[in-house]
Amino acid sequence: MDLTTHIQARPEAMGDVPGICQLPLTRAVVQYRELHEMDTPGGRIEDIGLALVVEGHQAGSAEVLDLGSGRIKVLDLSTELVVLDWVYEPTLGYVTELITEAAKTKQDEPLRSYAYKLGLRVLERVGFGPLTRPTLLRIGYRDICRDFDLHEGTS
Template identity: 90%
Template sequence: MDPTTHIQARPEAMGDVPGICELPLTRAVVQYRELHEMDAPGGRIEDIGLALVVEGRHAGSAEVIDLGSGRMKVLDLSTELVVLDWVYEPTLAHVSELITETAKTQQDEPLRSYVYKLGLRVLERVGFGPLTRPTLLRIGYRDICR
């Protein structure tokens, strides 16, 4: 048995923030708003505000993929964030493979199609309510604009 353990510390910038959750958000399906976006605030019409966290071990930020557009984003986790559901490890592994394949081939349709269907399954499982209403309205508005 190996007595050493590997513990990843949270970033120092968030070390003094009380109440920071130590639970990694990797595999979480989250609902986000424009104020959460760190890289390029504001989005495209394809963004539905529902994302899968593909890398979320640190308290300050998380790498996500929007389940409407299939675009990678970095979200600021210093504000309130709604976790709607969790995906299984094989699902996350498949999404990661699709992300890698998309980066190689520049063909994003398989990734966009898969994550959109994943988002719809999550919304179906969670059901209609105050938490899912904004996402469903965004999807409807996006479809009308198309």
């Protein structure tokens, strides 16, 4: 019987690549900022800076669903992200079904509604604190803009 105490480590060649981690981010609920967005920096007022990672196995980027707008985004993982919570596998499966259905039918209201409720549940579970304050302020600002919008939908 040959027992070895040698532990396999991550290859050193990958050690300097930003975003390399042992744990895939799929199912993570992350808080992001404008500097993380790769596709359309800046976003829209519906984006609340809280997203569910639907595909996070790549080292440099992750495909996420913004929990405010219900839109798919690509985030850059070369800078730090805050992971607030994790969702269960069945929840991710249901969200994936909603994304597929929205792409087929061009009706994204069920996806947006579910995503927003999911975001609120995560914020309720995590509670108010320094990590959640920016997201709660974004939601409040978005609601104020909607209340004062004289041209419904221009914000």
